[in-house]
Amino acid sequence: MEKIPILRMGNLLLVTIQVDLYDRLAETLESDLVQMIKKTGARGVLIDISAVSIIDSFMGRIIGNIATMSKILDAETVVVGMQPAVAITLVELGLPLNGVLTALNVEKGMELLKKKIAEEEPEEEEDHGDTE
Amino acid sequence: MKNEAIKIFQKKKKAVLENWMKFQLADEGLREDLMSNEDLRSQSEELLDAFIDNLSDENIDDPANSAFEAIVDILSGISISRAKQGFSPRETGIFVFSLKDALLNVLQQEIKDPQELYVQSLKIIKIIDSFGISTFETFIKGREEVILRQTDEISEISTPVIRVWDGILALPIIGTLDSARTQIVMENLLQEIVESGSSIAILDISGVPAVDSLVAQHLIKTVSATRLMGAECIISGIRPEIAQTVVHLGIDLSQVVTKASLASALKTAFGLLQLQVVKKQKQQQITE
Incomplete structure (x- = not known):
């Protein structure tokens, strides 16, 4: 069965969706990702949807769900590279994905995730802060 | 015959x-x-x-x-x-x-x-x-x-997307906003965000004569769409009368960053990008 790969980069998980998602694939991704967060103890999830050109309300909800689930498992989710048409569709569907962090591209998404994680771990980061 | x-x-x-x-x-x-x-x-x-x-x-x-x-x-x-x-x-x-x-x-x-x-x-x-x-x-x-x-x-002329700074886009809206125009404005803005990789968009509505609940809804939609793309959207140029109508109509703009003028929106944008505008003379004094 087709699967979307989940890559691990340090304490982050990287998901790049290269195909147009259908419902089954999205559900698999959801459960795989949650399992993966649990297994690796990842602190952040980056989902790149720059290749997704079609989205429906179900997909919008899945993305929202992933963000909420990750949050419960103490991992931040950033959705990056959303196409203008997809953004308009989501807004028109009434799914502004309020709980989800977004960024323009993978680079900015990474930056944002690192910043968020650093904010959450002030004690560990403090030492680095002093030396800077 | x-x-x-x-x-x-x-x-x-x-x-x-x-x-x-x-x-x-x-x-x-x-x-x-x-x-x-x-x-x-x-x-x-x-x-x-x-x-x-x-x-x-x-x-x-x-x-x-x-x-x-x-x-x-x-x-x-x-x-x-x-x-x-x-x-x-x-x-x-x-x-x-x-x-x-x-x-x-x-x-x-x-x-x-x-x-x-x-x-x-x-x-x-x-x-x-x-x-x-x-x-x-x-x-x-x-x-x-x-x-x-x-x-x-008119709708083509009146929806220019201006690059005011590296990473900051401004979109002055002149004239009444209806559904069709909002769609054009939204598309132009989002397209430009992708092309320029800007992370902040300023929507200036000082040229919008009146804001009713529909126009406000359109504005909120545009802001939401920009946010989904991963950029921050600031609405500027809100005249006192418009602020009054918005409150009287009970429109919730609390999730939207609003500024009175384009200048203050730009200032906020600089702050978000951690940029600072410094007077030349002052800089010289510091170096001295």
């Missing part, structure tokens, strides 16, 4: 044309600046030829007859071109209805029996009236085309 009136018109075509031209030229509203007399004459002659040639025993009693389609086509062409040239409806109306006067004038000269004259006149009046109606239909259609084209032009 051919209808009396048709025979007269075929025989007296020249007289009808002269009469018609006389009526048209005698009118005060003649627009020599828009169309020369020669052009008017050839236009009139073409129409009259088509009219008299197509007139027959079968269709003289029936203004909706398919034989008149050719004439209606010519009339449509004339009235559309007149609408685009800027003729007034009155002037276009006179063009068609003075033909009626000319035709009736000739009939009056030729037919001596009052009963017969009345019957024939009635038929001609009916036909010309139906021409008049279709002329106005197409005249208004022509005008609407002009308006539609102008609306398109």
Whole structure:
């Protein structure tokens, strides 16, 4: 069965969706990702949807769900590279994905995730802060 | 046997044309600046030829007859071109209805029996009236085309996306926001965000005359879409009256960053990008 790969980069998980998602694939991704967060103890999830050109309300909800689930498992989710048409569709569907962090591209998404994680771990980061 | 009136018109075509031209030229509203007399004459002659040639025993009693389609086509062409040239409806109306006067004038000269004259006149009046109606239909259609084209032009002109700084886009909105325009604004803005990789967009609404709940909803949608793309959206240029209406309408703008002026929005944007604007002199002092 087709699967979307989940890559691990340090304490982050990287998901790049290269195909147009259908419902089954999205559900698999959801459960795989949650399992993966649990297994690796990842602190952040980056989902790149720059290749997704079609989205429906179900997909919008899945993305929202992933963000909420990750949050419960103490991992931040950033959705990056959303196409203008997809953004308009989501807004028109009434799914502004309020709980989800977004960024323009993978680079900015990474930056944002690192910043968020650093904010959450002030004690560990403090030492680095002093030396800077 | 051919209808009396048709025979007269075929025989007296020249007289009808002269009469018609006389009526048209005698009118005060003649627009020599828009169309020369020669052009008017050839236009009139073409129409009259088509009219008299197509007139027959079968269709003289029936203004909706398919034989008149050719004439209606010519009339449509004339009235559309007149609408685009800027003729007034009155002037276009006179063009068609003075033909009626000319035709009736000739009939009056030729037919001596009052009963017969009345019957024939009635038929001609009916036909010309139906021409008049279709002329106005197409005249208004022509005008609407002009308006539609102008609306398109305005919406294209009035939604520029400006790159004010590296990573900051500004979009001054001028004029009323409706659904169609919001769609264009949103698409332009999102496209530009992708192309320029900007992370902040400033939506300046100082040129929007009024904000009602629909416009506010459109604005919130645009802001949400920008956020989904991963950029921050600031709304600036909110006039006091607009702030009042927004509150009175009970619109929740708490999730949207709002600023009074474009300058303060830009300042906020600089702050978000961790940029600072410093006076040159001051900088020198620091280095000294």
